[in-house]
Amino acid sequence: MFYRESGDFSETYPADSQTFPIKFDRYRYYAVLVVAFLIIPFIVNDYWANAILVPFLIYAIAAIGLNILVGYCGQVSLGTGGFMAVGAYACYKLMTAFPDVSIMFHIFISGGITAAVVTLFGLPSLRIKGFYLAVATLAAQFFLVWLFNRVAWFYNYSASGQINAPDRAVFGHLVTGPNTDAWAKYMICLVFLTFAGIVARNLTRGSLGRKWSAIRDMDIAAEIIGVNPLSAKLSAFAISGFFIGISGALFFSVYLGAVEVGEAFGIQKSFLVLFMIIIGGLGSVFGSFAGAAFMVLLPVLLKNVLVGGLGWDTALAAHLEFIIVGALIIVFLIAEPHGLAQLWRVAKEKLRLWPFPH
Amino acid sequence: MLPDQFLFGVEVMLNGLMAGVLYALVALGFVLIFKASGIFNYAQGVMALFGALTLVGIMDGQVPFAHLINSIFGTDVHHFGWHVPAFLSILLVMVVMVGLAWCVQHFIFRHLVGQEPIILFMATIGLAYFMEGFGDLMWNSEIKKLDIGIPQGGSMWIEEATSFLGGTNFYGFFIDKLEIVASLVAVVLVIVLVAFAQYTKEGRAMRAVADDHQAALSVGISLSFIWVLVWSLAGFVALVAGIMWGAKSGVQFSLSLIALKALPVLMLGGFTSIPGAIVGGLIVGVGEKIFEFLIGAPFLGGATENWFAYMLALVFLVFRPQGLFGEKIIERV
Numbered sequence: 134m135f136y137r138e139s140g141d142f143s144e145t146y147p148a149d150s151q152t153f154p155i156k157f158d159r160y161r162y163y164a165v166l167v168v169a170f171l172i173i174p175f176i177v178n179d180y181w182a183n184a185i186l187v188p189f190l191i192y193a194i195a196a197i198g199l200n201i202l203v204g205y206c207g208q209v210s211l212g213t214g215g216f217m218a219v220g221a222y223a224c225y226k227l228m229t230a231f232p233d234v235s236i237m238f239h240i241f242i243s244g245g246i247t248a249a250v251v252t253l254f255g256l257p258s259l260r261i262k263g264f265y266l267a268v269a270t271l272a273a274q275f276f277l278v279w280l281f282n283r284v285a286w287f288y289n290y291s292a293s294g295q296i297n298a299p300d301r302a303v304f305g306h307l308v309t310g311p312n313t314d315a316w317a318k319y320m321i322c323l324v325f326l327t328f329a330g331i332v333a334r335n336l337t338r339g340s341l342g343r344k345w346s347a348i349r350d351m352d353i354a355a356e357i358i359g360v361n362p363l364s365a366k367l368s369a370f371a372i373s374g375f376f377i378g379i380s381g382a383l384f385f386s387v388y389l390g391a392v393e394v395g396e397a398f399g400i401q402k403s404f405l406v407l408f409m410i411i412i413g414g415l416g417s418v419f420g421s422f423a424g425a426a427f428m429v430l431l432p433v434l435l436k437n438v439l440v441g442g443l444g445w446d447t448a449l450a451a452h453l454e455f456i457i458v459g460a461l462i463i464v465f466l467i468a469e470p471h472g473l474a475q476l477w478r479v480a481k482e483k484l485r486l487w488p489f490p491h
Numbered sequence: 492m493l494p495d496q497f498l499f500g501v502e503v504m505l506n507g508l509m510a511g512v513l514y515a516l517v518a519l520g521f522v523l524i525f526k527a528s529g530i531f532n533y534a535q536g537v538m539a540l541f542g543a544l545t546l547v548g549i550m551d552g553q554v555p556f557a558h559l560i561n562s563i564f565g566t567d568v569h570h571f572g573w574h575v576p577a578f579l580s581i582l583l584v585m586v587v588m589v590g591l592a593w594c595v596q597h598f599i600f601r602h603l604v605g606q607e608p609i610i611l612f613m614a615t616i617g618l619a620y621f622m623e624g625f626g627d628l629m630w631n632s633e634i635k636k637l638d639i640g641i642p643q644g645g646s647m648w649i650e651e652a653t654s655f656l657g658g659t660n661f662y663g664f665f666i667d668k669l670e671i672v673a674s675l676v677a678v679v680l681v682i683v684l685v686a687f688a689q690y691t692k693e694g695r696a697m698r699a700v701a702d703d704h705q706a707a708l709s710v711g712i713s714l715s716f717i718w719v720l721v722w723s724l725a726g727f728v729a730l731v732a733g734i735m736w737g738a739k740s741g742v743q744f745s746l747s748l749i750a751l752k753a754l755p756v757l758m759l760g761g762f763t764s765i766p767g768a769i770v771g772g773l774i775v776g777v778g779e780k781i782f783e784f785l786i787g788a789p790f791l792g793g794a795t796e797n798w799f800a801y802m803l804a805l806v807f808l809v810f811r812p813q814g815l816f817g818e819k820i821i822e823r824v
Contacts, residue, residue, distance in 0.1 A: 257805060260812050261809070261812050262812070264608065264762065267612075268755065268757070268801075269758070269801070269805045272755075272801030275797045276802060278797075279794060279798050351824065353824050354824045400751070404616060407613070411609075411610075448558075449628070452558075452624045452628040455620050455625075456620075456621055456625055456628065459617045459622070460617070460621050461617075462620065463599055463614055466610055466613060467614075470603075470607075
């Protein structure tokens with residue numbers, strides 16, 4: 134009824150190639166932005182920010198980054214946790230070395246540093262493919278965690294081996310440190326996520342994104358039609374690393390505040406982000422959001438039901454959580470291997486025809 | 492008389508070889524499944540943990556799901572109060588592993604035939620999560636001692652027999668008896684597996700499936716039977732690995748992490764090669780111990796074992812992308 138192209142005429146080229154060609158989609162997008170920027174910051178409280186919204190926003194950035202690499206370019210990576218650690222430690226070193234520079238710059242620069250490191254670990258992808266590459270990225274995961282654990286320079290020789298985020302403000306409002314307001318945490322993450330989403334969406338539908346897709350579908354064929362595998366693969370690694378670095382920096386400085394590298398950025402984190410993009414949908418920016426929301430909400434929900442609702446003790450609930458998460462992943466893969474994004478696409482196709490079946 | 496430093500190096504290498512045998516054992520389970528079904532089974536390590544947990548549970552007569560039952564019904568049960576002999580319990584656990592293989596095949600992978608490898612891989616990660624929670628729920632998550640009568644501790648005989656090699660500071664090679672037993676078991680297991688694959692009807696069918704699914708189907712081999720068989724074999728190998736590691740360092744969550752140790756072994760040896768898994772295991776076992784001894788501990792602050800194997804495999808793969816013994820990768824457009 135409302136959801137269709139007909140009657141919506143584009144008169145200029147920019148209007149013709151806009152991100153959301155359907156009017157309804159466009160308004161929905163603006164509505165989401167308005168709610169996210171103008172309504173939620175005024176009603177958010179500490180519990181919602183810390184348990185759900187901030188982790189969701191940060192993981193969504195990481196998921197977008199990983200989705201560029203795995204979903205669009207087809208290079209499976211299991212090193213996400215280690216790469217997020219690079220972002221976190223880069224941010225920490227910058228924050229402590231240049232206290233007068235705004236943290237916004239620090240987060241961007243740590244994204245850049247992570248991009249460089251990820252590109253370095255992406256170099257073998259020119260020779261190694263498929264699962265061999267996936268396992269090779271584990272080398273990055275274990276090496277980086279070990280490095281941040283052992284080399285005292287990275288944690289400024291602190292006795293505990295932890296890194297702690299000092300207080301930093303943006304426009305006079307604290308965004309890091311223990312005294313930060315919930316809404317400030319939420320806002321800074323939201324700004325970065327919006328940036329990441331817009332950039333990723335536009336990159337993936339441009340020429341670079343098409344090169345990545347060509348490499349993913351078959352790299353030899355792509356090379357024959359004139360895609361340079363070196364630049365395509367490494368640009369995917371670099372851009373993916375940039376987003377993952379930003380998410381790692383935010384995860385450390387805004388969300389956790391204090392980080393022990395093996396605990397916060399271990400291999401579990403790599404799998405968690407990979408789950409997000411598989412459940413959300415490979416090769417879809419919306420899928421990254423949906424998957425991140427799903428994987429953040431699920432444990433909170435389970436905990437509320439099992440511990441809060443049924444009154445079972447936490448150890449038992451933790452075991453059940455493992456079982457349910459594992460089973461849900463399997464059920465999801467069997468029911469819809471292309472993830473939540475595919476369900477969304479099917480729903481939109483149906484909406485377009487509704488109420489007439491053909 | 493040889494210099495002490497050299498002898499210590501040799502001792503480190505011998506211990507590395509023993510550790511390598513255990514890595515190879517886990518890698519073997521991976522290779523079996525990967526060859527026959529193209530599934531990269533991340534859950535192999537958790538299968539080892541689950542096998543070992545079940546073995547301890549049956550031997551001690553624990554009530555399965557005791558914690559859950561107690562929470563729901565408010566009862567207080569935990570043990571049946573009997574002890575099952577080790578041999579009988581191992582047989583029972585083998586039955587459980589076959590049941591597990593059947594369930595995995597019928598409830599998961601039968602529905603995922605024809606999906607992309609990454610999807611299958613993710614499904615095994617889901618399976619790993621599930622089994623980790625399930626094992627803990629069934630037998631609770633305390634660290635358990637596994638004692639099925641394998642001798643442990645340093646072998647005095649080897650220490651005394653080799654002490655003449657060095658000077659006054661050298662008391663002979665210290666080698667754990669358990670690791671000797673583990674190596675022997677691994678050797679026997681590999682021989683049995685190879686004999687099974689070469690000389691039995693099922694083994695031939697298994698190799699046919701590994702070679703070409705469609706051709707195997709067309710001569711009347713049941714794929715689902717072979718897949719259950721392969722998962723059972725992998726479960727059996729996992730059980731052996733679980734018993735060895737469990738006897739060495741207790742049955743606990745960290746046991747499932749040996750899967751991560753087996754991955755670089757696979758990369759080195761090639762995903763599709765059984766000899767590759769064994770040779771790769773030995774190289775990784777020796778390599779990481781020697782590296783830690785010579786470079787890691789003195790210069791890099793130690794604990795290099797976590798990543799050395801991966802780096803070795805990574806560098807190696809750049810020069811030989813299919814691993815040592817893997818099938819040559821031929822790509823066509």
